Amino acid sequence: MFENLTTRLSRVLDSIRGQGRLTEDQINAAARELRMALLEADVALPVVKDFIEQIKQKALGVEITQSLTPGQEFLRLVQRQLTETLGGSAEPLNLRQQPPAIILMAGLQGSGKTTTTGKLALLLKEREKKKVMVVSCDVYRPAAIEQLRIVSGNVGVDFFGSEVGQDPVSIAKAALAEAKKQYADVLIVDTAGRTTVDAAMMQEIAALHEALQPVETLFVVDSMTGQDAAKTARAFADVLPLTGVILTKVDGDARGGAALSVRQVTGRPIKFIGVGEKSDKLEVFHPDRIATRILGQGDMLGLIEETARKVDQDKAQKFAEKLKKTKRFDLEDFREQMMQVQNMGSMASLLEKLPGGAQMQAQLQNVNADKQVQRTIAIINSMTHQERKFPDLIKASRKRRIAAGSGVEVQEINKLMRQFETTRDMMKKVASGGMGKLMRGLAGRLPPGMMPRR
Template identity: 80%
Template sequence: MFENLTTRLGTVLDSIRGQGRLTEDQINAATRELRMALLEADVALPVVKEFIERIKVRAIGVEITQSLTPGQQFLRVVQQELTQTLGGVAEPINLRAQPPAVILMAGLQGAGKTTTTGKLALFLKEREKKTVIVVSADVYRPAAIEQLRIVAGNVGVEWFPSEVGQNPIAIAEAALAHARKTYADVLIVDTAGRTTVNEDMMKEITALHGALNPVETLFVVDSMTGQDAAKTAKAFADVLPLTGVVLTKVDGDSRGGAALSVRQVTGKPIKFMGMGEKSDKLEIFHPDRIATRILGQGDMLSLIEETTRKVDQEKALKFAEKLKKNKTFDLEDFREQMAQVQNMGSMEAILDKLPGGAQMKAQVAKANPEKQIKRSVAIINSMTKQERKYPDLIKASRKRRIAAGAGVEVQAVNQLMRQFETTRDMMKKMAGGGMMKMMRSLAGKMPPGMMPKR
């Protein structure tokens, strides 16, 4: 996410970061580079102009010229202005209405409305503890209705049936009546999309809005379309009282133009961003955290929140107690730890949230960690329970049998055993209170910049 913009901005900011004094010429040169970086990221020109002007006013003023660390202060100003351009503060979804709260999903065909409807339903069900019903008012594509039925089943929420040929308003009103009757908390209405903005589409969705009076009207837009996303969002915002925007396919957007343009062009907050096809890949849009990601400083708060949600706390506690008590770590434990890592999602998504992670992405992508984990789990599954509990039993003949069972070469089993032994040594040191000793020993084995400075 935002890799190109992060790289370009990083180069600009690195050139002035350590400066003891910044001249007006240096500031002008830096803002010129910032301007080019933003235009290359497909940020809308009016947004770029306003952003650069704000940076210049603050940079040439007392705030930076009289600072003891002007390079760091310039970085701080860029971060603050990026946050402001992205919306300033996160705006949570509004459910303050007499149930059922109605959410209307709008957007062009192919933007990911139906997938996002499912993601939002799961978000509200799991994080807000709401009972959710979803309904499709897209009566032009039979596949759209069926897709929402499947998506609803996958995320475990109720799907209200509709059919091609029905009146969209009649569908929505019937779904609303059903939601009231069953005391549902939220009704999400997925509307029809078109390939382009047209008059018929606008009339239909405006009529739907009038009939439902939704508490939220969210515009779903493909972030990979760059500043076109902002233009389309504005076209909708001009005729429909949008309350927010959902950016989809953000994981495929290496430029970041949509995220930086939408808020300023439409005046509407970005409330969520979709990060992949999986149903749980919907994140609250935090402008300050996105700004730090764009500047290559990571997003540790989001990573911690995600870890807390996705790691099985009970299993983690049991494992910690076992390690402390017995100081033993076997292949069953190793497999469980890999499963916990898999639950966290792709390594690429994790690196997005780590400081300096963008620079490590290419190296990690070559290694294909997800594939390696799957292969390692398959090898461990090919072992007997006794072998997993007592790894030292695994000698040459057993390795050949395990390799055949997992469909790999013996070398792959050897590699897994070496990784296991290294991890076991680390776990023993952690159990014995030797964490700092272990970190120091690791520092010499890792690439420059990977370990934190003391």
């Protein structure tokens, strides 16, 4: 996510990070490089101009010149300005009204609106414990109605049926009446899209808004369209009282122009971002966390939250107790950890949340990390129970049998065993009270304020 922008900004900031003092020439040179990086990321020109002007004013003022560590202070300044440009702080959905709270989804055809409707329904169901109903008012494409029916079934929320040729406002009113009967907390209304902004579409969605008076009107836009995303969002904002934006396909957006432009151009907050095709790949948009990710400092809070949601807590607790009691870590445990990693999602999405993750991704660009995890599990599955419990038994003849059983070369078995031994050594340190030492080693890589206070 935003790899190109991260690489360019990191180069600029690395060039001045260690400076004892910053001259006006250095600040101006850095500002020019920042400007080029933002323009290459397809950020809207007015946004770039305002961003650079703010950076220069603050960097040339008392804030930097009187700092004892001007290089680090410049980095913090850029981070704060990025956070401000992205919206300052997360803005949650406003669902504080008499149920059902109505959410109207707007956007162009192909933006991922129907898929996002399902993702949002799942998020509200699982994290907010809401009873959700969805309805499609796209009466022009039979596939759109069927798609939402399938998506709603996959995420386990109620679906209100509609048909091609029906009046969209009539569908919406009937869905609202049914949502009230079913005591739904939230009704999400998926609307028709077009390939371009046109008067007929705007008139129809304005009529839907007038009839429903939704508490949230969310504009769904493909982040990979860059500046065009901001322009389209502004066109919708001129007709509809938008309350927020959802950026889709952010995981495929190497530039980041849409994220940096939409908030400033529309004045509406980005509330969610889509970071993958699966139904659970919708994240709350936290401007401060995205800013640290853009600057290559990761998103440890996001990683912790994702871990809490997706890792089997009972298994994790049992493993921790076993490790503390026996101080043993075997290949059964190793496989279990690999399977937990698989449940977390793609390795790329995990790496980008770690400090320095962008550099790690660059080093692994020719390596399919997800495939490596699957291969590791397959190899361990080819071992006997005894071999998993007592890895030191695995010598040459056993390696050949395991390689044949898992369809790999013996070299792959040797590589896995080296990885296992490294992990086992680390686990022994943790079991012996070495967690503090490990955390201190990480401290230098974490953003300011991320390490817990003693």
